[in-house]
Amino acid sequence: MNMGFITSSYKSPTNLQLLSFFFLLFNLHASSQSTNSSITHGAMIRDGEIIVSPGEVFALGFFSPTNSSSRYVGIWYYQIPDQTVTWVANRDAPISGNFGVFGIRNGSLSLSDANGTIYWSTDSFPSAGNLTAMLLDTGNFMLSTVADAGDDQNALWQSCTDPTDTYLPNMRVYMNITRGDSVSFVSWRTSSDPSRGNYSMEIDPRGAPQIISWDESRRRIWRSGQWNQQIFTGIPQMRSLFLSGFRLVPVNDDVMYFIFNNPNATPFMRFRINSTGEIEQLTWDEGRLEWVVSLALAFHSMPTV
Ligand SMILES: *[C@@H]1O[C@H](CO)[C@@H](O)[C@H](O)[C@H]1NC(C)=O
Ligand SMILES: *[C@@H]1O[C@H](CO)[C@@H](O)[C@H](O)[C@H]1NC(C)=O
Ligand SMILES: *[C@@H]1O[C@H](CO)[C@@H](O)[C@H](O)[C@H]1NC(C)=O
Numbered sequence: 001m002n003m004g005f006i007t008s009s010y011k012s013p014t015n016l017q018l019l020s021f022f023f024l025l026f027n028l029h030a031s032s033q034s035t036n037s038s039i040t041h042g043a044m045i046r047d048g049e050i051i052v053s054p055g056e057v058f059a060l061g062f063f064s065p066t067n068s069s070s071r072y073v074g075i076w077y078y079q080i081p082d083q084t085v086t087w088v089a090n091r092d093a094p095i096s097g098n099f100g101v102f103g104i105r106n107g108s109l110s111l112s113d114a115n116g117t118i119y120w121s122t123d124s125f126p127s128a129g130n131l132t133a134m135l136l137d138t139g140n141f142m143l144s145t146v147a148d149a150g151d152d153q154n155a156l157w158q159s160c161t162d163p164t165d166t167y168l169p170n171m172r173v174y175m176n177i178t179r180g181d182s183v184s185f186v187s188w189r190t191s192s193d194p195s196r197g198n199y200s201m202e203i204d205p206r207g208a209p210q211i212i213s214w215d216e217s218r219r220r221i222w223r224s225g226q227w228n229q230q231i232f233t234g235i236p237q238m239r240s241l242f243l244s245g246f247r248l249v250p251v252n253d254d255v256m257y258f259i260f261n262n263p264n265a266t267p268f269m270r271f272r273i274n275s276t277g278e279i280e281q282l283t284w285d286e287g288r289l290e291w292v293v294s295l296a297l298a299f300h301s302m303p304t305v
Protein backbone atom coordinates (compact mmCIF):
# COMPACT_ATOMS: atom_id res chain seq x y z
CA MET A 1 0.00 0.00 0.00
CA ASN A 2 1.43 3.37 -0.99
CA MET A 3 1.01 5.85 1.85
CA GLY A 4 2.61 8.70 0.01
CA PHE A 5 6.24 9.04 1.01
CA ILE A 6 8.58 11.19 -0.91
CA THR A 7 11.73 11.23 1.17
CA SER A 8 13.22 9.56 4.20
CA SER A 9 16.79 10.25 5.19
CA TYR A 10 16.87 10.62 8.94
CA LYS A 11 20.26 10.87 10.56
CA SER A 12 20.49 11.14 14.30
CA PRO A 13 23.16 13.59 15.50
CA THR A 14 25.71 12.18 17.94
CA ASN A 15 25.88 13.49 21.49
CA LEU A 16 29.25 14.98 20.73
CA GLN A 17 27.86 16.92 17.79
CA LEU A 18 25.05 18.19 19.96
CA LEU A 19 27.44 19.11 22.74
CA SER A 20 29.65 21.13 20.42
CA PHE A 21 26.58 22.80 18.98
CA PHE A 22 25.44 23.87 22.45
CA PHE A 23 28.94 24.96 23.37
CA LEU A 24 29.21 27.15 20.32
CA LEU A 25 25.84 28.73 20.88
CA PHE A 26 26.38 29.34 24.57
CA ASN A 27 29.56 31.20 23.75
CA LEU A 28 27.72 33.29 21.22
CA HIS A 29 24.76 34.17 23.38
CA ALA A 30 25.13 33.47 27.06
CA SER A 31 26.93 36.62 28.05
CA SER A 32 24.88 39.07 26.04
CA GLN A 33 21.25 38.21 26.84
CA SER A 34 19.00 38.16 29.85
CA THR A 35 17.41 34.79 30.39
CA ASN A 36 14.10 35.75 31.96
CA SER A 37 11.75 32.89 31.26
CA SER A 38 8.55 34.31 32.73
CA ILE A 39 6.17 37.20 32.50
CA THR A 40 4.66 37.95 35.89
CA HIS A 41 1.29 39.48 36.64
CA GLY A 42 1.24 43.11 35.59
CA ALA A 43 4.57 42.90 33.74
CA MET A 44 4.57 43.38 29.98
CA ILE A 45 6.94 42.65 27.18
CA ARG A 46 7.08 45.30 24.49
CA ASP A 47 7.96 44.89 20.86
CA GLY A 48 11.72 44.33 20.78
CA GLU A 49 11.90 42.51 24.14
CA ILE A 50 12.05 38.75 24.45
CA ILE A 51 11.91 36.11 27.13
CA VAL A 52 14.09 33.01 26.84
CA SER A 53 13.46 29.51 28.21
CA PRO A 54 15.70 28.45 31.15
CA GLY A 55 18.04 26.34 28.98
CA GLU A 56 18.02 28.94 26.18
CA VAL A 57 16.31 26.62 23.73
CA PHE A 58 13.31 28.82 22.85
CA ALA A 59 12.53 32.54 22.83
CA LEU A 60 9.20 34.37 22.83
CA GLY A 61 8.64 37.86 21.57
CA PHE A 62 7.51 39.95 18.61
CA PHE A 63 8.51 39.05 15.07
CA SER A 64 7.67 39.72 11.43
CA PRO A 65 7.68 36.84 8.97
CA THR A 66 10.00 37.06 5.97
CA ASN A 67 8.66 39.60 3.43
CA SER A 68 6.08 40.93 5.87
CA SER A 69 6.01 44.02 8.08
CA SER A 70 3.13 42.80 10.24
CA ARG A 71 4.01 42.16 13.86
CA TYR A 72 3.13 38.94 15.66
CA VAL A 73 3.92 37.43 19.05
CA GLY A 74 5.49 34.04 18.61
CA ILE A 75 7.93 31.43 19.84
CA TRP A 76 11.10 30.52 17.96
CA TYR A 77 14.36 28.64 18.56
CA TYR A 78 16.65 31.02 20.45
CA GLN A 79 19.84 29.42 19.15
CA ILE A 80 18.99 28.90 15.51
CA PRO A 81 20.18 31.77 13.30
CA ASP A 82 17.38 31.46 10.73
CA GLN A 83 14.39 32.54 12.82
CA THR A 84 12.18 29.45 12.90
CA VAL A 85 8.77 30.16 14.40
CA THR A 86 6.98 27.26 16.10
CA TRP A 87 3.95 29.06 17.55
CA VAL A 88 2.08 32.29 16.84
CA ALA A 89 -0.38 33.97 19.23
CA ASN A 90 -2.17 36.53 17.02
CA ARG A 91 -1.93 34.58 13.75
CA ASP A 92 -5.20 36.00 12.44
CA ALA A 93 -4.83 39.50 13.91
CA PRO A 94 -1.50 41.08 12.96
CA ILE A 95 -0.38 44.35 14.50
CA SER A 96 0.90 47.06 12.17
CA GLY A 97 3.61 49.04 13.89
CA ASN A 98 5.85 48.37 16.85
CA PHE A 99 3.37 49.32 19.56
CA GLY A 100 2.42 45.87 20.79
CA VAL A 101 2.48 44.93 24.45
CA PHE A 102 2.07 41.38 25.67
CA GLY A 103 1.44 40.34 29.25
CA ILE A 104 -0.96 39.32 32.00
CA ARG A 105 -3.71 41.73 32.87
CA ASN A 106 -6.90 41.14 34.75
CA GLY A 107 -6.45 37.37 34.92
CA SER A 108 -5.64 36.75 31.29
CA LEU A 109 -2.67 36.76 28.99
CA SER A 110 -3.26 39.27 26.24
CA LEU A 111 -1.70 41.16 23.37
CA SER A 112 -2.72 44.74 22.79
CA ASP A 113 -1.45 47.90 21.14
CA ALA A 114 -0.77 51.33 22.59
CA ASN A 115 -4.47 52.20 22.43
CA GLY A 116 -5.52 49.14 24.38
CA THR A 117 -7.05 47.35 21.39
CA ILE A 118 -6.81 43.64 22.10
CA TYR A 119 -5.46 41.44 19.28
CA TRP A 120 -5.30 38.15 21.10
CA SER A 121 -6.01 36.82 24.59
CA THR A 122 -6.48 33.64 26.54
CA ASP A 123 -9.58 32.98 28.62
CA SER A 124 -9.70 35.09 31.76
CA PHE A 125 -9.02 33.62 35.21
CA PRO A 126 -9.91 36.61 37.38
CA SER A 127 -10.17 34.66 40.63
CA ALA A 128 -7.04 32.53 40.20
CA GLY A 129 -4.86 35.09 42.01
CA ASN A 130 -1.29 35.93 41.12
CA LEU A 131 -0.52 34.50 37.69
CA THR A 132 2.67 33.95 35.77
CA ALA A 133 3.39 32.86 32.20
CA MET A 134 6.50 30.77 31.67
CA LEU A 135 8.33 29.64 28.55
CA LEU A 136 9.76 26.13 28.87
CA ASP A 137 12.66 24.45 27.08
CA THR A 138 10.11 22.24 25.30
CA GLY A 139 8.74 25.31 23.51
CA ASN A 140 5.55 25.17 25.56
CA PHE A 141 4.38 28.48 27.02
CA MET A 142 2.05 28.22 29.97
CA LEU A 143 -0.11 30.47 32.09
CA SER A 144 -0.53 29.32 35.67
CA THR A 145 -0.64 30.55 39.24
CA VAL A 146 2.73 31.52 40.68
CA ALA A 147 2.57 28.41 42.90
CA ASP A 148 2.11 26.14 39.85
CA ALA A 149 4.67 27.86 37.60
CA GLY A 150 6.07 25.43 35.05
CA ASP A 151 3.72 22.60 36.09
CA ASP A 152 1.87 21.56 32.95
CA GLN A 153 -0.61 19.42 34.91
CA ASN A 154 -1.98 22.55 36.57
CA ALA A 155 -1.67 25.11 33.80
CA LEU A 156 -4.65 27.42 33.25
CA TRP A 157 -3.73 27.76 29.58
CA GLN A 158 -0.82 26.45 27.52
CA SER A 159 0.34 26.97 23.96
CA CYS A 160 0.57 23.22 23.30
CA THR A 161 -3.21 22.92 23.57
CA ASP A 162 -3.59 25.89 21.23
CA PRO A 163 -0.93 25.06 18.64
CA THR A 164 -0.20 26.75 15.32
CA ASP A 165 1.23 24.43 12.62
CA THR A 166 4.07 22.77 14.54
CA TYR A 167 4.35 19.67 16.70
CA LEU A 168 7.40 19.64 18.98
CA PRO A 169 8.92 16.78 21.01
CA ASN A 170 7.25 16.47 24.43
CA MET A 171 4.18 18.34 23.33
CA ARG A 172 0.92 16.63 24.29
CA VAL A 173 -1.69 16.33 21.60
CA TYR A 174 -4.93 15.99 23.54
CA MET A 175 -7.78 13.99 22.06
CA ASN A 176 -11.41 13.76 23.11
CA ILE A 177 -12.37 10.12 22.58
CA THR A 178 -16.09 10.74 23.08
CA ARG A 179 -16.21 13.57 20.58
CA GLY A 180 -13.73 11.86 18.27
CA ASP A 181 -11.46 14.83 17.73
CA SER A 182 -8.16 16.30 18.87
CA VAL A 183 -6.24 19.51 19.05
CA SER A 184 -5.82 20.74 15.49
CA PHE A 185 -2.67 21.98 13.74
CA VAL A 186 -3.42 24.46 10.95
CA SER A 187 -0.95 25.48 8.25
CA TRP A 188 0.25 29.02 7.65
CA ARG A 189 -1.53 30.57 4.66
CA THR A 190 1.79 31.25 2.90
CA SER A 191 5.42 31.26 3.99
CA SER A 192 5.09 34.93 4.89
CA ASP A 193 1.57 34.85 6.35
CA PRO A 194 0.88 32.85 9.51
CA SER A 195 -2.90 33.27 9.33
CA ARG A 196 -4.92 30.06 9.20
CA GLY A 197 -4.19 28.44 5.85
CA ASN A 198 -5.89 25.74 3.84
CA TYR A 199 -4.59 22.64 5.56
CA SER A 200 -4.99 21.07 8.96
CA MET A 201 -3.82 17.97 10.78
CA GLU A 202 -5.48 16.19 13.67
CA ILE A 203 -5.50 12.83 15.37
CA ASP A 204 -8.67 10.83 14.96
CA PRO A 205 -8.93 8.93 18.25
CA ARG A 206 -11.78 6.66 17.26
CA GLY A 207 -10.71 3.04 17.26
CA ALA A 208 -6.95 2.79 16.83
CA PRO A 209 -5.87 6.44 16.48
CA GLN A 210 -4.50 7.78 13.23
CA ILE A 211 -3.25 11.12 11.96
CA ILE A 212 -5.49 12.74 9.36
CA SER A 213 -4.86 15.83 7.28
CA TRP A 214 -7.59 17.92 5.64
CA ASP A 215 -7.82 20.52 2.91
CA GLU A 216 -9.78 23.78 2.94
CA SER A 217 -13.06 22.07 2.10
CA ARG A 218 -12.52 19.56 4.89
CA ARG A 219 -11.67 16.74 2.49
CA ARG A 220 -9.32 14.14 3.93
CA ILE A 221 -6.09 14.40 1.97
CA TRP A 222 -3.81 12.08 3.89
CA ARG A 223 -3.90 9.59 6.72
CA SER A 224 -1.14 7.83 8.62
CA GLY A 225 -2.69 4.41 9.00
CA GLN A 226 -3.63 3.21 12.46
CA TRP A 227 -1.46 3.31 15.55
CA ASN A 228 -0.38 -0.22 16.50
CA GLN A 229 1.17 0.81 19.84
CA GLN A 230 4.55 1.38 18.20
CA ILE A 231 4.10 3.02 14.83
CA PHE A 232 1.43 4.27 12.47
CA THR A 233 1.03 1.35 10.12
CA GLY A 234 1.14 3.52 6.99
CA ILE A 235 4.53 4.94 7.95
CA PRO A 236 6.91 1.97 8.09
CA GLN A 237 9.88 4.35 8.43
CA MET A 238 8.61 5.23 11.90
CA ARG A 239 10.15 2.17 13.50
CA SER A 240 13.71 3.27 12.89
CA LEU A 241 12.92 6.96 13.04
CA PHE A 242 11.40 7.14 16.43
CA LEU A 243 12.57 4.06 18.35
CA SER A 244 9.13 3.85 19.89
CA GLY A 245 9.44 7.38 21.21
CA PHE A 246 5.73 7.97 20.59
CA ARG A 247 3.26 7.03 23.30
CA LEU A 248 -0.47 7.23 23.71
CA VAL A 249 -1.40 8.13 27.29
CA PRO A 250 -4.95 7.80 28.67
CA VAL A 251 -5.96 10.60 31.05
CA ASN A 252 -9.56 9.61 31.81
CA ASP A 253 -12.56 8.05 30.03
CA ASP A 254 -12.86 11.06 27.75
CA VAL A 255 -9.34 12.19 27.15
CA MET A 256 -5.99 10.81 26.08
CA TYR A 257 -2.91 12.40 24.63
CA PHE A 258 -0.19 11.53 22.20
CA ILE A 259 3.40 12.44 22.96
CA PHE A 260 6.84 11.99 21.42
CA ASN A 261 9.46 11.93 24.15
CA ASN A 262 12.47 9.93 23.16
CA PRO A 263 15.17 11.30 25.49
CA ASN A 264 17.91 10.53 22.96
CA ALA A 265 16.33 12.60 20.24
CA THR A 266 17.59 16.05 19.36
CA PRO A 267 15.42 18.91 20.66
CA PHE A 268 15.97 20.55 17.27
CA MET A 269 13.38 18.44 15.52
CA ARG A 270 9.85 19.42 14.60
CA PHE A 271 6.87 18.32 12.61
CA ARG A 272 4.70 20.80 10.80
CA ILE A 273 1.93 20.90 8.26
CA ASN A 274 3.17 23.37 5.68
CA SER A 275 1.28 25.89 3.58
CA THR A 276 1.04 23.53 0.63
CA GLY A 277 -0.45 20.78 2.79
CA GLU A 278 2.47 18.44 3.34
CA ILE A 279 3.46 17.14 6.75
CA GLU A 280 7.22 17.44 7.19
CA GLN A 281 9.62 16.26 9.83
CA LEU A 282 12.51 18.72 9.94
CA THR A 283 15.80 18.27 11.78
CA TRP A 284 18.39 20.97 12.34
CA ASP A 285 21.69 20.06 10.71
CA GLU A 286 24.34 21.72 12.85
CA GLY A 287 27.01 21.13 10.24
CA ARG A 288 25.18 22.75 7.36
CA LEU A 289 23.34 25.17 9.65
CA GLU A 290 20.00 24.47 8.03
CA TRP A 291 16.79 22.54 8.51
CA VAL A 292 16.77 19.24 6.67
CA VAL A 293 13.56 17.46 5.70
CA SER A 294 13.92 14.03 7.34
CA LEU A 295 10.51 12.82 6.29
CA ALA A 296 7.83 14.29 4.07
CA LEU A 297 4.33 12.87 4.10
CA ALA A 298 2.77 13.98 0.87
CA PHE A 299 -0.83 13.77 -0.22
CA HIS A 300 -0.04 13.81 -3.92
CA SER A 301 0.25 10.03 -4.00
CA MET A 302 -2.64 9.50 -1.66
CA PRO A 303 -3.93 6.03 -0.85
CA THR A 304 -7.69 5.43 -0.85
CA VAL A 305 -9.26 7.36 2.03
C1 LIG B 1 14.34 40.52 33.17
O1 LIG B 1 14.59 40.60 34.57
C2 LIG B 1 15.05 41.88 34.99
C3 LIG B 1 15.36 41.79 36.47
O2 LIG B 1 14.32 41.15 37.17
C4 LIG B 1 13.98 42.92 34.69
O3 LIG B 1 14.44 44.19 35.05
C5 LIG B 1 13.67 42.90 33.20
O4 LIG B 1 12.62 43.78 32.91
C6 LIG B 1 13.28 41.51 32.76
N1 LIG B 1 13.09 41.48 31.34
C7 LIG B 1 12.00 41.01 30.77
C8 LIG B 1 11.97 41.03 29.30
O5 LIG B 1 11.07 40.56 31.42
C1 LIG C 1 -11.58 42.13 34.56
O1 LIG C 1 -12.30 40.92 34.33
C2 LIG C 1 -13.54 40.90 34.99
C3 LIG C 1 -14.14 39.51 34.81
O2 LIG C 1 -14.07 39.09 33.47
C4 LIG C 1 -14.43 42.02 34.43
O3 LIG C 1 -15.66 42.04 35.10
C5 LIG C 1 -13.72 43.35 34.62
O4 LIG C 1 -14.48 44.40 33.99
C6 LIG C 1 -12.33 43.33 34.01
N1 LIG C 1 -11.63 44.54 34.30
C7 LIG C 1 -10.91 45.20 33.40
C8 LIG C 1 -10.22 46.42 33.87
O5 LIG C 1 -10.81 44.80 32.24
C1 LIG D 1 -4.40 54.91 18.39
O1 LIG D 1 -5.48 55.77 18.17
C2 LIG D 1 -5.12 56.97 17.46
C3 LIG D 1 -6.34 57.88 17.43
O2 LIG D 1 -7.50 57.15 17.09
C4 LIG D 1 -4.66 56.57 16.07
O3 LIG D 1 -4.29 57.72 15.34
C5 LIG D 1 -3.47 55.65 16.19
O4 LIG D 1 -3.07 55.19 14.93
C6 LIG D 1 -3.81 54.47 17.07
N1 LIG D 1 -2.59 53.70 17.31
C7 LIG D 1 -2.52 52.39 17.15
C8 LIG D 1 -1.22 51.76 17.48
O5 LIG D 1 -3.48 51.73 16.77
Ligand SMILES: *[C@@H]1O[C@H](CO)[C@@H](O)[C@H](O)[C@H]1NC(C)=O
Pocket residue numbers: 040041130146
Ligand atom coordinates in the same frame (compact mmCIF):
# COMPACT_ATOMS: atom_id res chain seq x y z
C1 LIG E 1 2.71 38.32 42.70
O1 LIG E 1 3.93 37.60 42.51
C2 LIG E 1 5.06 38.46 42.32
C3 LIG E 1 6.22 37.59 41.94
O2 LIG E 1 6.28 36.44 42.73
C4 LIG E 1 5.26 39.25 43.60
O3 LIG E 1 6.36 40.12 43.42
C5 LIG E 1 4.00 40.06 43.90
O4 LIG E 1 4.13 40.73 45.12
C6 LIG E 1 2.79 39.15 43.95
N1 LIG E 1 1.58 39.98 44.05
C7 LIG E 1 0.56 39.67 44.83
C8 LIG E 1 -0.61 40.60 44.79
O5 LIG E 1 0.56 38.67 45.53
Ligand SMILES: *[C@@H]1O[C@H](CO)[C@@H](O)[C@H](O)[C@H]1NC(C)=O
Pocket residue numbers: 176177178179254255
Ligand atom coordinates in the same frame (compact mmCIF):
# COMPACT_ATOMS: atom_id res chain seq x y z
C1 LIG F 1 -15.33 15.41 25.30
O1 LIG F 1 -16.47 15.47 24.47
C2 LIG F 1 -17.68 15.20 25.15
C3 LIG F 1 -18.79 15.10 24.10
O2 LIG F 1 -18.86 16.31 23.36
C4 LIG F 1 -17.93 16.28 26.18
O3 LIG F 1 -19.13 16.01 26.89
C5 LIG F 1 -16.75 16.31 27.15
O4 LIG F 1 -16.89 17.38 28.06
C6 LIG F 1 -15.46 16.46 26.42
N1 LIG F 1 -14.35 16.33 27.36
C7 LIG F 1 -13.40 17.24 27.49
C8 LIG F 1 -12.36 16.98 28.54
O5 LIG F 1 -13.34 18.24 26.79
Ligand SMILES: *[C@@H]1O[C@H](CO)[C@@H](O)[C@H](O)[C@H]1NC(C)=O
Pocket residue numbers: 066067191192
Ligand atom coordinates in the same frame (compact mmCIF):
# COMPACT_ATOMS: atom_id res chain seq x y z
C1 LIG G 1 10.55 36.90 -0.14
O1 LIG G 1 10.62 37.69 -1.31
C2 LIG G 1 11.63 37.30 -2.22
C3 LIG G 1 11.65 38.31 -3.35
O2 LIG G 1 10.34 38.50 -3.85
C4 LIG G 1 11.37 35.88 -2.71
O3 LIG G 1 12.39 35.47 -3.57
C5 LIG G 1 11.32 34.94 -1.50
O4 LIG G 1 10.97 33.64 -1.91
C6 LIG G 1 10.29 35.44 -0.49
N1 LIG G 1 10.33 34.60 0.72
C7 LIG G 1 9.24 34.13 1.31
C8 LIG G 1 9.48 33.28 2.51
O5 LIG G 1 8.11 34.37 0.93
Ligand SMILES: *[C@@H]1O[C@H](CO)[C@@H](O)[C@H](O)[C@H]1NC(C)=O
Pocket residue numbers: 189198216275276
Ligand atom coordinates in the same frame (compact mmCIF):
# COMPACT_ATOMS: atom_id res chain seq x y z
C1 LIG H 1 -6.16 27.69 -0.67
O1 LIG H 1 -7.51 27.56 -1.08
C2 LIG H 1 -7.97 28.57 -1.96
C3 LIG H 1 -9.44 28.35 -2.20
O2 LIG H 1 -9.68 27.01 -2.57
C4 LIG H 1 -7.13 28.53 -3.25
O3 LIG H 1 -7.52 29.58 -4.08
C5 LIG H 1 -5.65 28.68 -2.89
O4 LIG H 1 -4.85 28.55 -4.05
C6 LIG H 1 -5.23 27.63 -1.87
N1 LIG H 1 -3.85 27.87 -1.45
C7 LIG H 1 -2.95 26.87 -1.36
C8 LIG H 1 -1.57 27.28 -0.91
O5 LIG H 1 -3.21 25.70 -1.60
Ligand SMILES: *[C@@H]1O[C@H](CO)[C@@H](O)[C@H](O)[C@H]1NC(C)=O
Pocket residue numbers: 191274275276277278279280293296297
Ligand atom coordinates in the same frame (compact mmCIF):
# COMPACT_ATOMS: atom_id res chain seq x y z
C1 LIG I 1 5.95 21.49 1.93
O1 LIG I 1 6.65 20.27 2.10
C2 LIG I 1 6.99 19.61 0.90
C3 LIG I 1 7.67 18.32 1.29
O2 LIG I 1 8.82 18.54 2.08
C4 LIG I 1 7.89 20.51 0.07
O3 LIG I 1 8.16 19.87 -1.17
C5 LIG I 1 7.20 21.84 -0.19
O4 LIG I 1 8.08 22.72 -0.84
C6 LIG I 1 6.81 22.46 1.14
N1 LIG I 1 6.07 23.68 0.90
C7 LIG I 1 6.43 24.83 1.45
C8 LIG I 1 5.59 26.01 1.13
O5 LIG I 1 7.40 24.93 2.22
